[in-house]
Amino acid sequence: MQSRWKDADAARYRAAAGSDPADLDLADRVYTSRLIGGDPDLVLHGGGNTSVKTIRLWPDGSRRPTLHVKGSGWDLATIEGPGLPALDLEALQSARNMPPMSDEEMVAFLRANLLDPTAPNPSLETLLHAFLPAKFVDHSHASAVLALANQPDAAQIGSDIYGKRVAVVDYVMPGYDLSIEAARIFDSSPDCEGLWLVNHGLFTFGDTAEQSYARMIEFATMAERFLEDHKAALDPEPGAEQTPPDAATEFTTSLQEAIAQTHHGWAKVVFDFRTSRLIRAILDQPQNVQALQRGTVTPDHVIRLKPFPLVLQCDATVADIGNALKDFSTRYHQYFEQGASQAAEPKIMLDPLPRLVLVPGLGIFGIGKSAGDAKIVADLAMQMVRVVAAAERYGRFEPLHPLRLFEMEYWSLEQAKLKSG
Ligand SMILES: [Zn+2]
Numbered sequence: 001m002q003s004r005w006k007d008a009d010a011a012r013y014r015a016a017a018g019s020d021p022a023d024l025d026l027a028d029r030v031y032t033s034r035l036i037g038g039d040p041d042l043v044l045h046g047g048g049n050t051s052v053k054t055i056r057l058w059p060d061g062s063r064r065p066t067l068h069v070k071g072s073g074w075d076l077a078t079i080e081g082p083g084l085p086a087l088d089l090e091a092l093q094s095a096r097n098m099p100p101m102s103d104e105e106m107v108a109f110l111r112a113n114l115l116d117p118t119a120p121n122p123s124l125e126t127l128l129h130a131f132l133p134a135k136f137v138d139h140s141h142a143s144a145v146l147a148l149a150n151q152p153d154a155a156q157i158g159s160d161i162y163g164k165r166v167a168v169v170d171y172v173m174p175g176y177d178l179s180i181e182a183a184r185i186f187d188s189s190p191d192c193e194g195l196w197l198v199n200h201g202l203f204t205f206g207d208t209a210e211q212s213y214a215r216m217i218e219f220a221t222m223a224e225r226f227l228e229d230h231k232a233a234l235d236p237e238p239g240a241e242q243t244p245p246d247a248a249t250e251f252t253t254s255l256q257e258a259i260a261q262t263h264h265g266w267a268k269v270v271f272d273f274r275t276s277r278l279i280r281a282i283l284d285q286p287q288n289v290q291a292l293q294r295g296t297v298t299p300d301h302v303i304r305l306k307p308f309p310l311v312l313q314c315d316a317t318v319a320d321i322g323n324a325l326k327d328f329s330t331r332y333h334q335y336f337e338q339g340a341s342q343a344a345e346p347k348i349m350l351d352p353l354p355r356l357v358l359v360p361g362l363g364i365f366g367i368g369k370s371a372g373d374a375k376i377v378a379d380l381a382m383q384m385v386r387v388v389a390a391a392e393r394y395g396r397f398e399p400l401h402p403l404r405l406f407e408m409e410y411w412s413l414e415q416a417k418l419k420s421g
Pocket residue numbers: 048139140141200201298
C-alpha cells in the first residue's frame with residue numbers, strides 16, 4: 001500500500017490554519033484523515049475514525065486539554081475541521097473510573113462534554129480515542145487486515161505479523177465496551193504502536209499525524225505482504241466494466257419484477273450492478289460463494305449489507321427469484337428471532353429484503369431505496385468479495401457470529417445513525 005503523504009500538501013493545510021497551535025494540530029488531523037479516507041482499501045463510506053489531542057481555549061476563558069474526534073455523518077475522505085468536534089479530554093478520561101455506561105448514556109455523556117453544543121455527535125469510538133495516550137489516533141478497516149482478522153486464529157496471526165508492535169484485542173462490541181477493553185489491553189502493552197482488532201480492523205497511533213498515518217500504511221502493507229507470502233495475495237481493485245452485458249440488463253428486469261411481487265413496499269428499489277473478469281472469477285468458485293454467506297468483513301457493514309447476501313443462478317426466472325426471496329426472508333426471520341430472543345430489550349424487525357445479490361457468471365447487485373444507498377452497498381461488496389477471496393486462499397473466512405452481527409444491525413445507536421444519514 002502506497003503512502004499518499006506529501007510534505008507540500010501537509011504544509012498547505014497548516015498554512016491555511018493560522019497560528020493557533022490547536023488549529024495547526026487540527027489541520028494536520030484533517031490532512032491525514034483525508035489521506036486515509038481517500039483510499040478504498042483503508043476505509044469506505046464513513047467507515048473508520050481519527051482524532052487528535054491538543055490544548056484549546058474554551059468559551060469560559062480556560063485553556064484545556066481537548067480531543068478532536070470524527071463526528072458522525074462525516075466521511076474521512078472529505079472531512080473538514082467542523083467534522084472533528086472538540087471535547088473536554090480530561091472529562092472523557094474520567095469516564096474510565098466511573099460506573100459502566102449504556103451506549104445511550106455514553107452518547108449523552110459525550111454531548112455534555114462538547115465545546116460547541118451544536119456540533120455533530122462525536123464518533124461512537126470517542127472514549128477509545130480519549131483513553132489512548134497518543135496525540136494522534138487513526139482507525140481503519142484495511143482490506144488486507146480484514147482478510148486476516150477474520151480467520152479462526154486471527155489473534156495469533158496479529159502477533160505473528162507485528163510481534164510486540166501491535167497489541168491484540170479480541171472482539172468486543174464497538175462503543176463503550178470496546179473503549180474499556182482496548183484501554184485495558186493498551187495498558188498491558190504501553191509500548192505498542194497499534195491495536196489489532198479481531199473481526200474488526202486496525203488502530204495506529206503516534207506523536208504526529210505523519211507518524212500515525214505512516215504506521216497505518218506500514219501495518220496494512222505488512223498484512224498485504226503476509227498474505228502474499230502465504231500465496232493468498234489480495235486481488236487488485238478491479239476496474240468496473242463500463243457496459244453491463246445484455247444478460248445483466250435482462251436479469252435486472254427479472255429481479256425488479258420478483259421484488260415488486262414479493263416485497264410490496266419495495267416496488268421502487270434501485271440496483272447498482274458491478275462486474276469484471278476478476279469478480280466473475282471469484283464468484284465462479286463455489287467455496288468463495290459459500291464463504292461470502294458467512295457474514296460481513298467488519299461489524300458495521302451489516303447495517304448496509306444485512307448479515308448475508310442472496311445468491312441466485314444467472315439463468316433464474318422471475319419465479320425462481322421470487323422463491324429465493326421468500327427463502328431469504330424466512331432465513332432473515334430466523335436470524336432475527338434468534339437475536340431478539342437473546343437481547344436485553346425488545347427489538348423491532350427491519351425489512352427482510354436482501355441488499356446484496358451475488359450472481360455467479362454475471363456479477364453482483366447492490367440494492368437500495370436510492371441510487372446512493374445501492375452504490376454504498378455495491379462499493380462495500382466489491383471490497384468484501386476481494387477480502388473473502390483472499391481470506392479463503394489463506395485459510396478460512398470466519399467472520400463474526402450471526403448473533404454478534406445481530407447486535408450491530410439492531411444496535412439502537414447504529415439505527416439512529418442510519419436514520420440521520
Ligand atoms: Zn471500526
